[in-house]
Amino acid sequence: MRRIAAQARKELTQLLRDRLGLALALVLPVALTALMGTSVSLTVTDIPMVIQDLDQTPLSRRYADAFRTSLTFRVVTLPPATSPERMLNRGRARAALVIPEHFERDLRRGRPAEAQLLVDATDSNTAQLTRGNAAQISRAFAQQVTGSRATPAIQTATRLWFNPGREPRKFYGPGFLVLTLSIFPTVLSALAMSREGEQKTILQVYVSSISAHEFLLGKILAGMVIGLTQCLLAVGLMLTLFGLRFAGDPTPFVAASALFVFCVVSFGSLVGAAIPNQAAAVQAVGLGGFLLAFLLSGLIFPIENIPAALRWISSFVQARYYVLVVRDAFLQGGGWAATWWAVLAIGAIGLAYYTLAWRSLRRMQVKA
C-alpha cells in the first residue's frame, strides 16, 4: 500500500513539473467542455428564408407575416428579378416560401390554398426542422383565419419532460463532459506509461522491489486523482455555465465517474505499456479513445442510427454507458433503477482493461 502511494506521488510530482502536461491536465479539459458544449447544437434558429408573394393580397401578406414573426425564420428580402431557387443556390437563404396567385381567393372560397416551401436539404436535419416549423406556422395561420368557426376535434397537450426549454446545451454539455474525460486522463496515463518504455526507466522499476500490480495501481491512482479533478471541474461547469442540477440521486453518477476514470486510465496505461513510443501512443489513444467515444457513444447522434454492422462495437465502448449515466443524473433522474447495469458495464470494461494492462506491463520487461 505504501509503495502504491509512493508511486502515485512520484507520478503527480512529475506531472506538476511539466507545464504542457499541466495545461493538458487542467486547463484544456475545462476550456474544451465549455466551448464545445455550448457551441454544438443541431437546432438552428434564425434560418434565412425568402418569401415570394405572387398574390399580394392582405391575406397573403398576413401569411408571410406569420413567418416574419417566428423565431425560427429570419426573412431575407428577395431582390427584384431573382428567383427563389437562385437565392437557395447562392446560399443566401435556406428556405423559400412561394405564395401562389389566388391564395386569398381560394381561402375565402373555402378551397384549400396551396403554398410551396422550397428547402435546401444539403443539411437533412435542418431541412426536417424547417419543414416541421413551417408546417406548424401554416397550421396556426389556417386556424387563425378559419378559427372562429371550428376548433380542431383533437387537440394535443404536449409536455416536454427533463428539458422543458429544449435547450441543446443541457444535452450536449454532459456529452462533452464524457468526451473530455475520455480523452485527457487517457492521454496523460498513456504518456506516463510509454515514457517509461521510451526512456528505458522501466528497467529501474524492474530492479526495485515494487510488484507489477503495485506499480500499475500507483500509476492508475495518480491518473485517477487527475481524472477525478477534471471530472469535478467539469461538474462545476455543468452546474454553472450549463444551468444543470442533479435531477435525482447523484450516487450512481459518483460511482460511475470513479469507475469510468479507472477504466480510461487503465486503457491509457494499456496503450502506453503496449507502445513504448510516446508519439505513437498518443496517436493510438487519439484513434481509440477519442474517435470511438466520439462516434460510437451516442454523444451527438443517437446510437440507434448506427448501422447494425458497426453498432455492436459500441457495446465495448465505456463512454457509451457513461453518457447514459451522466445524462440520467443531470436530466432524467432515474437513479440506480435506471442505470445500475450501465455502472456495472463500466466496471467490467475497466477490469478487463486493467488485466490487459497488467499483462502487457509484464511483457514490457522482455522488450526492454
Added chain:
Amino acid sequence: MGALFGGRFWALALKELRQIGRDRRLTISLIVPPTLQILLFGFALDSSVKDLRLAIVDESRTAESRELISVLTQNPTFRLAGAYATSDALGEALGRGRLDVGVVVPYDFARLRARGRPATVQVLLNASNANTAQIAQGYVEGAVAFLNRDLHRSRAAPVELRPAFLYNPGLVNAWFIVTGVFGTLIILNGSLVSAATMIREKERGTVEQLLMTPASALEVVTAKLVPLFVLLMAMVGLVLVVGRLVFDVPFRGSPALVLAACACCVLTGIGLGTFISTFARSANQTQLISFFVNPPLAMLSGGLTPIEAMPKWVQPLTLLNPIAHFTAIARAVLVKGAGLDVVYPNLLALVALASLFVGVSAWRFRRQLS
C-alpha cells in the same frame, strides 16, 4: 523562380520523397486513417430522427383511439414500444429512459368526439435531446392535424404547405457528414504528417547536415513542402473516391473547383503542421499541441453541426477557420452544383488562410534553420 526550381531543389525534393517512401508508417498513416475515418464518420454519424420509441396509455379503448394510434405509428419516425395501463407507469418508463414519447388518450376521447367537442390528447416527450424532441413534436402535431383535416373535410379550408427538398431530396444524412468531415480529414492528417516530417530533422539533429548543403533555406523549405503536398493530394483523391463509391455523394459542380479548394486546404494543413513543429521540441510534443488545436477546429467548422446553430459570439470565429470555408465550398459545389460565382468569397478566404499559414510557418522554419 527559375533559380529556385533548379537542380538543387529537385535533389532535395527527391531526398524528401525517398525518405517518406522508406518510412512505411508514414505511408500507411496517409492511407489507412483517412479511409477509416471517412467510413466510420459517414456510417456512424447520422442525425436523422427515426424509430423513436412511442408508448401509449389508451384509456378510451375505442375504434377512434385506435385510429389515432395507428396514424401516429404509421410514420417511420415512431415505433410502438408498448402500452401502459396508467400514465404513472408511462411516466416512470419515460424517466428510466425506456421511452422517447408517450401518448395518453383520455377515457372520454370517443364520447367527446361523438358530441363534437374537442378532445385533448396528452403527449409526453423526453426532451433531453432538444433536436429529437423538436422533430418528434412536429411529427405528432402533424399527424394529429392530418387526422383533424380528415374529420373536418367539409368545414375548414386549411392552408396546405407543399414542401420540396432541393439538392438532397432523399434527405441522405451521409452527404452532409461526408462533405463536412472531408475538410477536417485534410487538415487533421495534413498537419499531423507534416509536423512529423518536419520535427524529424530537428529531433535527430540532421538540420546541421541540411545547413551544410549549398541549398538556401528557401530551397530547403520548398523541397520539404512540395513532396508532402503531392502525397496529401493523393490522399484527397482517395477520400473523394471513397465518398463517391461508398456514400454516393453527388459531384454536381466543377471538379477543378473542388480540387482547387482541396489544394488550398492541404496547404493550410501543411502550414499548420509546420507551424506546430516549430514550437515543439519533440515528436510527442507536436502530437500533444495538435490536441489543443484540432478538436476545436473540427467542432467549430460547421462540418458536423450547422454553424447557424452555434452561439452568436462563436459564429464570427468560424470565419477564421479554414475547415469552415472548405466545408462551405465542398457542400456548395458537390451537392448543390454551385460555380465559382457563388463560392468565390470562401475560396478567397481559403487562399488567404493558406498563404498566411504557409508563409508564417516557412518564415519560422527558415529562422530556425539559420
